[in-house]
């Protein structure tokens with residue numbers, strides 16, 4: 001288990017997703033979540049601001065982002081800013097994706113999520129680097145869990161593209177799928193220099209959110225309040241298991 005470049009400390013990180021329709025609501029959630037000691041990073045999911053039913057326009061969104069990010073920047077907790085596209089289970093239309101990630105990068109957060117499967121991802125990697133943000137490359141398969149070779153190929157593609165962190169999330173339909181994801185995560189953690197994150201979603205995959213670090217995963221997404229994906233557990237629950245596994 002390698003530590004994330006944007007999180008101090010070597011223990012598996014607890015990342016709390018912040019998902020709200022406005023920047024102001026997101027900032028309020030971040031303030032509430034920062035009082036939990038076990039929280040190592042926020043993931044501000046800004047894609048709801050780019051949803052097709054929003055009417056602010058790009059200038060209004062930029063103003064909301066900039067104003068609200070001040071709260072994140074003042075926090076002791078580092079922030080990963082994520083735009084999840086509609087293609088991978090989020091709210092941002094694919095044709096607005098690159099522009100939305102550019103807006104995320106211009107906030108100069110500690111880290112930015114870039115979906116490896118979107119066109120223009122290489123340029124976004126470079127832009128994030130230039131701004132000093134670590135790149136968390138990501139790939140999600142919501143329908144099923146691909147075979148181990150494909151999952152390992154995805155991790156390798158991310159590492160080869162120069163990501164600082166490689167993250168893969170897949171939906172299981174059986175315990176075999178969960179084991180496939182855990183095995184691929186373990187082998188990727190041994191094969192690449194960068195930290196990897198492997199998540200099996202839904203009820204079946206919950207064990208990967210609690211014990212993923214034992215299989216080489218550097219972080220887990222856990223909630224304070226509402227969550228951002230099926231199967232997420234509370235930060236409190238994950239923190240208890242983490243301290244048991246670390247024998248702390």
Ligand SMILES: O=C1C[C@@](O)(C(=O)O)C[C@@H](O)[C@@H]1O
Nearest residue numbers: 017082169199201221228229
């Ligand atoms: O990539 C991920 C992982 C995730 O999908 C999960 O299953 O916990 C939650 C998302 O918010 C995040 O961007």
